[in-house]
Structures are given as structure tokens and as C-alpha cells.
Amino acid sequence: MSPRLRGPLAWLGAAWLVLSACGARTDILGTDGESVADAGRRSVTAPDDASFPPGDAPSPPRDAPSPLNDAPSPPGDASPGCGARGQACCVDGACAGALSCVGGTCTTTAGGTLVLFGGENASGASLNDTWVFDGTTWTELAIPGSPPARSYATMATLGNEVVLFGGEDSEVLEDTWVFDGTSWREVSASNGPADSSGAMATLGSEIVLYGGQGPDDTWVFDGTRWSLLATPVAPSVRLGASAATLGSEVILFGGADTNDTWAFEGTRWSRVHVTTRPPGREDNSLATLGGEVVLFGGSSALGENLNDTWTFDGARWARVAVASPPPARQDAAMATLGGRVVLFGGGNHGPLDDTWTFDGTTWSQVTVESPPPARFGATMAALP
Numbered sequence: 594m595s596p597r598l599r600g601p602l603a604w605l606g607a608a609w610l611v612l613s614a615c616g617a618r619t620d621i622l623g624t625d626g627e628s629v630a631d632a633g634r635r636s637v638t639a640p641d642d643a644s645f646p647p648g649d650a651p652s653p654p655r656d657a658p659s660p661l662n663d664a665p666s667p668p669g670d671a672s673p674g675c676g677a678r679g680q681a682c683c684v685d686g687a688c689a690g691a692l693s694c695v696g697g698t699c700t701t702t703a704g705g706t707l708v709l710f711g712g713e714n715a716s717g718a719s720l721n722d723t724w725v726f727d728g729t730t731w732t733e734l735a736i737p738g739s740p741p742a743r744s745y746a747t748m749a750t751l752g753n754e755v756v757l758f759g760g761e762d763s764e765v766l767e768d769t770w771v772f773d774g775t776s777w778r779e780v781s782a783s784n785g786p787a788d789s790s791g792a793m794a795t796l797g798s799e800i801v802l803y804g805g806q807g808p809d810d811t812w813v814f815d816g817t818r819w820s821l822l823a824t825p826v827a828p829s830v831r832l833g834a835s836a837a838t839l840g841s842e843v844i845l846f847g848g849a850d851t852n853d854t855w856a857f858e859g860t861r862w863s864r865v866h867v868t869t870r871p872p873g874r875e876d877n878s879l880a881t882l883g884g885e886v887v888l889f890g891g892s893s894a895l896g897e898n899l900n901d902t903w904t905f906d907g908a909r910w911a912r913v914a915v916a917s918p919p920p921a922r923q924d925a926a927m928a929t930l931g932g933r934v935v936l937f938g939g940g941n942h943g944p945l946d947d948t949w950t951f952d953g954t955t956w957s958q959v960t961v962e963s964p965p966p967a968r969f970g971a972t973m974a975a976l977p
Contacts, residue, residue: 705977707930708755708772709937712971713744715944719762720744723772724965725976726937726948728930731964739777740770744970745924747793749800751816755974756800758814759789765806769814774976785819786812792836794843801843801857804831811857827862828855833875837886839907844886846905847877850894854905870910871903878927880934882953887934889951892923898941899923902951918956919949926973940969 709724709731721742723734746760757770757777766789769780791805800814809830811822828834834848845855845862852873854865871877877891877899888903888910900921902913925939934951938944946967948959965971 705930705975706774707928707935707973708748708976709926709965709971709973710740710748710757710772711743711746711760712926712938712968713944714966714968718742720966720968720971722965723777726930726935728933728935728950729959729961731948731961733965736775736777740768740779741766744968745790746972747791747802748972748974749793749795750975750977751795751800751814752798753977754816755976756814756816757972758793758802759786759791759805760972761789761806765789769819771816772976780817782814782817782819786810786821790832792834792845792848794836794838796838796841796843796859801836803836803843803845803857804828804834804848806832811862822860824861826864828853828864831875833877833891835877835879835888837879837881839881839886839905840884842907844879844905844907846871846879846888847874847891850875854910856907865908867908867910869912871901871912872899874899876923878925878936878939880927880929882929882934882951883932885953887927887951887953889919889927889934889936890922890925890939897921902956904953913954915954915956919947919958920945922969924969926971928973928975930975935973937965937973938968938971943967944969 707726709726710722711720713719719742721739723736723739725732725734740757741762743760743762743766746757746766748755748757754771754773757772759768760766767785767787769782769785770777771780786802787807789806791802791807793800793802795801798815802812802814804810809827811824811827812819813822828845829849829851831848831851834845836843836845841858843857845857850873852870854867854870855862856865871888872893874891874893878889880887885904885906888905890899890901892898898921900918902915902918904911904913919936920941922939922941922945925936925945927934927936929935932952936949936951938946944967946964948961948964950957950959
């Protein structure tokens, strides 16, 4: 049994519980740690402990059309070349032309793949296999010197590689690995994070890691070393949260059955106050799509697996009415490939091996001949 007490117990209802901005922020902090500029930008309304059960009333209309359902956002202009290939997706995650925002950087979708690693199977064994997905086909890679088997690790895109951190098997792991599309290499990073199973996402040239089984600390990784950041305000300690890049911030949601939303812009966290938001949950999945982040599933405070879909544009959450969503699950792997979010596996009374894509309005199941073996607690990220 893993230290998180997941696996078989989860299916019985015992739910346990990205750094480069386009310009420096010089906001003045308010009394609650949120900047005055952020407070004016965000929707500040309902009490923060409000909760909405699945099937709640739809979100109020947005003030502006969503980039997912209407015209695409224009390329960013916060700095020369912003939104161009190799430049940051500076304004609402926007990129020019057919480029996509991957890990906070605009890149072509041609040749891009998703990398899936590890997880836990039905017998409770941790895995260390590496798979890639090109949008239609899963392929297992035979790689000598792969990271040890683990589940509940975190992985994110950094430049032209993906970074894997932590996870757990018979013990909590604190190692860092980098995959370049061909081979894995371990990064000797002393004085790194002492926690695991945190939420991780990428912005610009660094990766941001928050929380997990350790304290409420924030770390950044530049490809060589980890650095601990002193943040005056931070989310509460939580396990099972998820994070994704949105423009020049990292968005954190959920974990420990909470339903608060936080944004990290490189030096500090600020709480995003919203009127309507997803119900509290943990082990949910979060990924970037255009100028929004997409939330799917997770496990409620009552141990119920969820299959609701939400989008967040930086100020408001909106529940997406989907006719045929994936079955309910927790601990699924989710990442963005091209103009779609890809969801794989997860658990619901046992591990799953199905693959789904979401284009902003519709979920579609992808029929594949040889998918990875069923698992939950795997991690996945885009390899440009």
C-alpha cells in the first residue's frame, strides 16, 4: 500500500487526501495577500466557503466571449515577439496562427507528442513504463535506465523536454528526472523539495511545484536546480491538488476536498475569488486549452468519483454542459496536445485504460488498438 493510502481503498470510498512572466509585477498587496491589481481584475463576490454540488445551476454569462467557443484570442503584444514561436504565451495563453501554448511557450503542434509515465495497476504495483501518444496511437518506448517505478508523480514541460519529480512506491520519492524524447536522465539536485505528490506546472523557463505530502511550500526548477521561494501568502497544505499554466500564471485548484482557486505569478500566490466554482474535490485533472484551463473529474469529499467538466478563464469558472463525458474517475492523467486536451486512465472501482479528447465543447473517445495497460495515478506532459 502506498503512503497515500490510495489504490484499493480509494475504490471503497476512503478518499485521502508553472517562471517567466512577460513583465515584472509591482502590485501593492492587500491585507489578505492578494494584490490590489488582482483584486480589481478578478471577480470578487461570493463567500470563499461556498460549495456547489454536482449538477448545480449553470454559471452566469461571461462578460466577454470565451476563446474556446468564439473567436480566438489575438496574439499577445506585451513584449516583442510575444505569441510567436518560441516566445511566451503572454496574453491569456494566446499564440499566433496555428501555434499552440505548451508549457507557457508557443510551439507548433506538428510532431508534438504526449509522454505518459508510471502509475499503479489493479494489483497495487507501481509502474515505470514510458508511453508516447501522437493523437491517434499509443507507443511504448523501451528505455534503459528509466526512473524507478512510482505513482502520483508530477510531470511538466520545460523547453523541449519534460521533467518528472517525486511520486511514491513503497516510500515517498524525491528524485528529479528529465526526458528528451529518447532517454531519461536523473538530475542531481541537492537541497530539493522534501515532499511529493504536489501540483506542478510550467511558466516560461521554470517549473513551479506546490505542496503535496510536505508543507505548504513553493519550489521552482530551472532545469538544473530546485529553489525554495519565500511566499508571504500561500494556499493551505493539501494533497491531490492540480495545477496548469494560464498566460503568465500558474492556476492551482482543489486538493484535500477544497474548492478554492489560487494563481501564482512568479513571486507570490493570490487567491482568486469567484461566484461559482466546482465543488470541492481532490485527485482531479487540470490542463490548459487556449486561453482557459480545463478541469475534469476527481473525488468528492464523500468519496464519490466525478465526471463533470469545468473551464476557468482567469476570473470565472463555468461548467461545460457535455452530452457524453468520460465515465467518472479520479487520478487520471491529462495534458494538452495541439488544440485538444487528452485524458487517459484513472480509477473508478479499478484502473481504467481509455483515452479521450476534449476540444473545448465536446469529449470524444479515441479508439486505439494497443493502449497502455490500465492504471491510475500516472502522470503525463507534452513533449514539443
